[in-house]
Amino acid sequence: MTDGNGNGAGGVAVKLARKDFQSDQEVRWCPGCGDYGILTAIQLLLPETGVLPENLVFVSGIGCAARLPYYMNTYGVHSIHGRAPAVATGVALARPDLDVWVIGGDGDMLSIGGNHLIHALRRNVNLKILMFNNQIYGLTKGQYSPTSEVGKITKSTPFGSLDHPFNPVSIALGAEASFVARTHDMDRKHMTEMFRRAHEHQGAAFVEVYQNCNVFNDGAFDAILNKDARPDMLIDLKHGQPVRFGTDGQLGVTMNEFGEAKIVEVADVGEDKLVVHDETRADPSLAFSLSRLADHPDTPTPVGVFRAIDRPAYGASMQQQLVAAVERSGPGDLGALLRSAPTWTVE
Amino acid sequence: MTDGNGNGAGGVAVKLARKDFQSDQEVRWCPGCGDYGILTAIQLLLPETGVLPENLVFVSGIGCAARLPYYMNTYGVHSIHGRAPAVATGVALARPDLDVWVIGGDGDMLSIGGNHLIHALRRNVNLKILMFNNQIYGLTKGQYSPTSEVGKITKSTPFGSLDHPFNPVSIALGAEASFVARTHDMDRKHMTEMFRRAHEHQGAAFVEVYQNCNVFNDGAFDAILNKDARPDMLIDLKHGQPVRFGTDGQLGVTMNEFGEAKIVEVADVGEDKLVVHDETRADPSLAFSLSRLADHPDTPTPVGVFRAIDRPAYGASMQQQLVAAVERSGPGDLGALLRSAPTWTVE
Amino acid sequence: MTVEATSARRAETLPQVVIRFAGDSGDGMQLVGDRFTELSAMFGNDLATLPDFPAEIRAPAGTIAGVSAFQVHISDHDIVTPGDTPNVLVAMNPAALKANLRDLASGSTLLINVDTFEQRNLDKAGYAQNPLHDGSLAAYRVYEVPMTSITVEATKPLGVKPRDAERSKNFFALGLICWMYTRPTDPLVDWIKKRFASRPEVFEANVAAFRAGYNFGETAELFDHAFQIKPAPLSPGEYRQITGNVALSYGLVAAAQAAKLPLFYASYPITPASDILHELSKLKNFGVKTLQAEDEISAAGIAIGAAFAGNLAITGTSGPGVDLKSEALGLAVSLELPMIVVDVQRGGPSTGLPTKTEQADLLLAMYGRHGEAPMPIVAASSPSDCFAAAFEAARIAIKYRTPVMLLTDGYLANGAEPWVLPDVDALPDISVPFATEPNHGDEFWPYLRDPETLARPWAIPGTPGLMHRVGGIEKEDGTGNISYDPDNHDRMTRLRAAKVAGIANDIPLVDVDDPDRAEFLVLSWGGTWGATTEATRRIRARGKNIAHAHLRHLNPFPRDLGEVLHRYAKVLVPELNLGQLSKLVRAEFLVDAQSFTRVAGVPFHAAEIENKILEMMQS
Amino acid sequence: MTVEATSARRAETLPQVVIRFAGDSGDGMQLVGDRFTELSAMFGNDLATLPDFPAEIRAPAGTIAGVSAFQVHISDHDIVTPGDTPNVLVAMNPAALKANLRDLASGSTLLINVDTFEQRNLDKAGYAQNPLHDGSLAAYRVYEVPMTSITVEATKPLGVKPRDAERSKNFFALGLICWMYTRPTDPLVDWIKKRFASRPEVFEANVAAFRAGYNFGETAELFDHAFQIKPAPLSPGEYRQITGNVALSYGLVAAAQAAKLPLFYASYPITPASDILHELSKLKNFGVKTLQAEDEISAAGIAIGAAFAGNLAITGTSGPGVDLKSEALGLAVSLELPMIVVDVQRGGPSTGLPTKTEQADLLLAMYGRHGEAPMPIVAASSPSDCFAAAFEAARIAIKYRTPVMLLTDGYLANGAEPWVLPDVDALPDISVPFATEPNHGDEFWPYLRDPETLARPWAIPGTPGLMHRVGGIEKEDGTGNISYDPDNHDRMTRLRAAKVAGIANDIPLVDVDDPDRAEFLVLSWGGTWGATTEATRRIRARGKNIAHAHLRHLNPFPRDLGEVLHRYAKVLVPELNLGQLSKLVRAEFLVDAQSFTRVAGVPFHAAEIENKILEMMQS
Ligand SMILES: Cc1ncc(C[n+]2csc(CCOP(=O)(O)OP(=O)(O)O)c2C)c(N)n1
């Protein structure tokens, strides 16, 4: 049994369009919010996947990002802050036939929900987890988040925050994630591609989406995402290809003797010294070193798929155990179960 | 202000002994439990550090490991399951003069307490965190834990567990830990050394201690810790030295082009191809790749300090902000504070 | 060998006996207790048991903290409690004696493994003098038996090393007790054989020890005669012995079958609830899914997700876990999805007494969520009743699309009693149809309620055309869309309350046991059923009138409860807390219910309730 | 320019007026509401305010969901509520009109920004027809004012682009209202100057808009005359305006000083409690430590750690956060450490109505922890009273070494009123000594209680010789060592309860406001104080007798509460929940307290309570 491709029963391919995935609820984010573009990318992707709206479940926690399920004409649960990965795990394991997505912000998933996230990743539950990282708490009006840079001045840190931020890709890799990618709200094509890859992955797929909160943290990613900055600031990871970027591909990434990824001028080292990206390495070290290139999105930052390996998805394994048990012991017989301890009869 | 060395006020060096750190409570672990040895190592180390018992606080959650504070003649809080890093954060930030240790099991710290752990690490709160990893739930009598290997048969998984385990060193590194080490309950000297290093570190120090639960998971580490296995199975990381092991130092670790640590015969590659360990790399990639050498403790497994870098400890930074605020605005004046909005007087 | 026949002296007949086996955690007391119970069950006695585990940590051998005990009450008549005070205490070491002696009435019998009464063990138990010699046991009938040494002797011919042989001494004790109470021995020998099939030397040693114990009774001059307790006239049926946790697990499985739903149990291990997880984890061929979550919050979230997806979703835990689930349960209340939360109550607050029993989570179950978040509450009354209680919780959850709190406790969970097996084919159908069609023109309104039950439709993912979103923000009545309208919130708050309150119409009236039109009613709930029942029997045996009502449903109450309570001049509510049910009935019915409480981590003794009743009858 | 003087027409004097400013979230209604309030406060009126934020998400401009409102009640006499229904509604767009109209009585005044009443906006608000033209506003005095266009005109000379100019229209509205109610204008202009010091073009535009609004009132023929509301005869003292969240923050700082303890506030952001975190984060020069934790459980844990280490530790949140903290609070109860949990209640269950007010966490505060885990509960009654309530919570926490629940609500948190500044030098000393010496021979027993308060010693790390361990497992009375002894557990459970119950001896008796020896008492708690007070005033104004008692302490109750309640033939308990306090007093005192409830996310109107009282007087 394969975990949730969600193509449903009929088998008859129905051609669906974006509007089939749009609910009748008015989209309520601030004008200019990056969430709009992400929603669009999802709604554009889904018709291409062949999945039927009724076989999709979007689960979220609380936050601006977490409102997304309301806008999807699918099944959805807008749960409580931080718990979306848990609720979604329940959906996905109860019904491995479904296609389950988890949506949340950086606070929802890495602050209060950090534990559920890392456990969903290590378990490899078949979930497509999209974390909208705006490096701020949007919904509660602007406190710093676990991805905010040190020294961040916010309502709760008027003298600057002290906490060293998480690098979401690093922590996901540290948590044994089988699929990790990063994209951003300024590039619909890239987003769609990443979401497609996540969707195709069997198991837990974690996608960090850099998202602009134009109200409380405007321009957080400008240094890397401004149109003219991008060529020199975005490192587009491509499987099987040397890691290379820059307007004319003049920059690249090599591995030093400590296993650290370093940015170099290609001309200085020669193209064959560049790291050739391989998403499928069993060892997550390559993906991890790449994730360390940018401590904070103001130096050249990799986007794309860091890691995509095969590992049994939890739901499928669980299902197998049930099937194997029936094969071994026959389908459960309640009467026999009650008699599994010695019995005696009183006449 | 330095964070908690705990040497206390007087300044007069008192020579303390092991017994000064032993409480009057009977130690209650199963005979043969690895926890005994760890307790001893701690109690042997402390007199050497010069810290006074009254300046020490041991905080724990719930579990067999978490009973340790009762046996220490120091201040202690045996809190609730998973929350020790939070409680300890409160102690350490309220009182940066104290020397605060956190003790817990793999379930306590990585299952229910995973989120508090990773946040304490990224914040770099001045805590010495010792996680006794026996790859099982001891206190609740033998369920699998987040560090148990896949397929583990336990009370809660009679047909084998499905979850891919965490590698505690990897997750700590992914969570931006500034100090990460690993040791084991069979080598008191090594333990003591690791605890000493943790104690000297300013900030959050995470030490994974492989610990045998001889009742519910006996021999989990035999493959690497049996006396005769050790030379070939333990990779003793030493700062500034090539990573080398084996009875005659015949084995070593190199870095491949993907930044992956690989075990080699030194004779095959030559000593100068070996990785030279450097705890102090700003980039945690080296430490991370080393942590991946052993997915599970049945292949050669590194022990020692993986990473030890300088980063401001949270308590010290917090204190600095308070001091700076007083310097900037003078000590707080309550009367003036109440008048910080316009006032008027009714006669 | 069928040993009864060999007994020379005539056995004296007793109506009942309460035996407590006590020893070190490593001494195997639970095992022999279980065996004795099983033998007695098969023999036809009525019975009830009370295991008493040492606290969660393993204490050093020989210390008070390490004492493990197992009490069993067997009788020739219907009984409902494991007995107030043991008639016989088997004490394998000084600590076991010290820890248990205070529970014994004078005149009781002590069977003491005298081999262990040496200085080291006396010290560990905190005895300044050897109690066997200082006269402090004068009030008891003390039998000093060198259990260890006879066991070692008896197994020597088998080539067993003394160290190993010692480990069989619990079977010696069991053999002795079996002789004393003329139990059949063949089944026991068979059991040992099966259990230790793969280790024949252990099997042989244990059998040898068991026989040595039996023969010791037979031959030693210590005992006048054996006793016998005749089978009890139990109602006809096929019986087995069952503990509360197993009964509860089976009840869930039965409910899932009766509801035609897959069962999904998500939990995080915690004493004394873990065994439910262990039990259900074995039942994969029943299609039962179990998941050991990373914590209790996750387990609750997983259950919510599974319920949304159309499973019968359960999350089980004990008090600390219920605390943690509070927020998720509020969500479940708001989502109006069927789900069961099992709370196997233990001693609190905080970590408290994790292996002991208590009933102090009732008000948490009622009120432990922010906002107005009502949940039905069902409680089990005896170990075997956990089956029916679980079934009833599921029925309510499914029919009313609501999370239900199912309360048991440490005593019920681990206690055992005989149970007439229910006819599994006669279990009522508790299934409800999933929604399959639009219910409002061609729209689907997820909060359009059934006018009778007020339940909302359960439309599960995969159903074409019924796609909808649910969430914890207040929803518009009917459509389920987010609504911040003040009046709608007031209406929805009252609707949620009315739905739960309305369940009162769907549960039985109070079943009052009042043969004599008494003026005094005792009202019990949960695990105090047994002690209360026994207490009222004793009161009646004294020729006094007393009424007893027991509540299975704590929220809502049976609809005639107020009326029933007001019928009595005196109402007493015995509880293992500081008066939680009494608070509820006082508030609801303004009845001057008197609270009788004990919070000691142990079930009530029937005598405590009996005395309290007598005292109140006086005044 | 001091504009009052220029008014040609004579102003009519009113005793009071209730004005509601309503517009789109982006329209700056909270800002002008605040400004008007401040002007009125400085002018000497008594006042109370009620902001009404849109729900947590930012809704599209022009929609009902995006409407933000601010109500202010100003008067020439002592007032206690923000007013039941506005006399004047300023509606900046159709949605604002639609969302607020239902709260208005006929005859009220509507000031409408007519520029926004075009098709697009009417559609967004869901108006099929333009209400200005379809006669639906016939019952009101409608003033159609082209606020946007006049603002644009007025700022044109400054070279402001129309798009930018529009943003000043709220100041136009404010100017108009200031004219209508003859407010002093200089302070406002000063304020604008200060606020926009760094952006002179904004400053100038806003001042121009403000003046244009003022002059519009003065010159347009629309208005007969302006009104004036004389200063109120407030008791003498130095006043400021304060919201509940700020008052609470200051109360904590004051308590820390009075207790000579450093203040540590650990919290996770949540509406409507976040502002306490924001406020305290600014006060680093007071030595106040704040920490934004990763979640509410962590915040509670951090507070426990800080308390153990000797700080005055606080953790603040709202309902969902209290749920999550339950387990940690049980630990705090067991550890017997001083600590305050602030619950700024909001609409539940679950996410509920996160920006609205409610009082439905009282029973959660009482019972929301497994086991018997009693916590004192203190509640604030008005925005400024949050200062005193916080101080009192700290006093109890410190003196009795117990976690204390401090309840406020969304209305108190964001509402504002004038406050007489307390004399900070006269604050009572609430410090307690830390333990410094052994207390039992040469041993230190951490659970040896003060015989009077039953508090245990607070020995903080760093104190030589007093090293000790505390934990959540049951402790032996006195020594604090782990104890599984049954009787000890019973004793400790009762001791913990007795300690909290004993606080009744240390709090004031019920303060009953009963000038006429009435037979009917209204019992209120928390934020319903204002509406209840106003309702009883109105009842008395009708010549009827009514008594009113308000509870600051919900656990324990004042020790004479039962007696007080039994003195009255009728007792009414109005609450913004389904009757939580009424349950508590009924259970405790068997008094037939009637519950009057509304759960609509908004404070009671005094009229609702008034009518309920009248109705009950009838029957
Ligand atoms: C238990 C709980 N705690 C706190 C909150 C308040 N809260 C809602 S969303 C949020 C964080 C929002 O930040 P993020 O997850 O990054 O989402 P964003 O709004 O930035 O998309 C918080 C703290 C809550 N709803 N529930």
Ligand SMILES: Cc1ncc(C[n+]2csc(CCOP(=O)(O)OP(=O)(O)O)c2C)c(N)n1
């Ligand atoms: C909230 C809560 N959930 C569950 C438990 C039960 N519990 C106690 S310790 C423990 C896990 C023990 O495993 P670990 O942390 O690895 O410690 P060990 O006993 O192996 O040293 C569990 C599940 C609890 N005490 N509290």
Ligand code: SF4
């Ligand atoms: S607050 Fe920020 S994240 Fe939230 S909707 Fe507005 S722009 Fe988007």
Ligand code: SF4
């Ligand atoms: S159960 Fe295991 S970990 Fe716990 S004390 Fe015993 S041996 Fe040690």
Ligand SMILES: [Mg+2]
């Ligand atoms: Mg965010």
Ligand SMILES: [Mg+2]
């Ligand atoms: Mg463990």
